[in-house]
Amino acid sequence: xxxxxxxxxxxxxxxxKAIAADVSYxxxxxxxxxxYRELKQYDVAISCLExxxxxxxxxxxxxxxxxxxxxxxxxxxxxxxxxxxxxxxxPDSAYSHTELGLSFALNNQINEAQTAWQxxxxxxxxxxxxxxxxxxxxLTLGDETLGFQLLDQLFQTDIDPKNIDLVLTDVDLLAQCQxxxxxxxxxxxxxxxxxxELEKQSDLGNPSSE
Numbered sequence: 490x491x492x493x494x495x496x497x498x499x500x501x502x503x504x505x506k507a508i509a510a511d512v513s514y515x516x517x518x519x520x521x522x523x524x525y526r527e528l529k530q531y532d533v534a535i536s537c538l539e540x541x542x543x544x545x546x547x548x549x550x551x552x553x554x555x556x557x558x559x560x561x562x563x564x565x566x567x568x569x570x571x572x573x574x575x576x577x578x579x580p581d582s583a584y585s586h587t588e589l590g591l592s593f594a595l596n597n598q599i600n601e602a603q604t605a606w607q608x609x610x611x612x613x614x615x616x617x618x619x620x621x622x623x624x625x626x627x628l629t630l631g632d633e634t635l636g637f638q639l640l641d642q643l644f645q646t647d648i649d650p651k652n653i654d655l656v657l658t659d660v661d662l663l664a665q666c667q668x669x670x671x672x673x674x675x676x677x678x679x680x681x682x683x684x685x686e687l688e689k690q691s692d693l694g695n696p697s698s699e
Contacts (some may be wrong), residue, residue: 510699515544519551526558534558541557549578556592565596576605583612587626592658594629597667603630617643618652625656625676626636629663633672640676646685650691653684 494609501524522537542695552571557573559568572589590605606626614620617664622642628636660677663670 497524497528513544515541515551515659518544519554522551522554531558531562532693538642547578549575552578556588556593558572560592562593565592565593568592569598570594572574579644581612581621583609583614586612587622587659590629591662594663594666594668599668606630617646617648618655619684621648621656622659625659628672629670631671633670636672636676637679640679644679648683648687650684650687653687656680657684 501521504517504524506520507514509520518537518541522534522610523540525531525534525537525628535555538551538555538558540546541548541596542555545551552575556568556571559565559571569589569592571646572585574590576582576585579596586605586609586613590602590609592603593605594601606629610623610626610630612621622638627639657677657680659679664677
């Protein structure tokens, strides 16, 4: 992130110069979109990113940046459209489907959300972050008991607090939905409590020097 307005102005000038030199070069469009998003000039940011997607419809990163903006502005239909394109580009990525489901849920399209989440569950791999997400999305599919069982099993192992943070990001989005999954508040509380415990253990194991 830039620290002052002049840096933003310099960045905008540099990216516009790069675009003028070669309008088909995608990266300055994406970078310009990022700068305008930081400046909260959302309409301009969206135009830059939409241009990037036109230049390369297969560039997933541009789609993901567009989705962030659409969600911030509560333009959920457009977020869904972008996520559907991401899911088509990365059909074997569990997270392309969890994110699609989140956009559906934010738009209160619960059946569509659950279909996407079920696809994601079938694609999760055997690693910690995926297991944590599997517990969450099992809960969102209505199996609260199994969701908590999966979470409790993970709590018997050493968990990276950073992975808990990543799951809590999804929990926070689910909490914004009109129709919230049963047990979501308790699930979030268990995650936050576990994270706090892990951080305390880390502090005890690494005492600061006086």
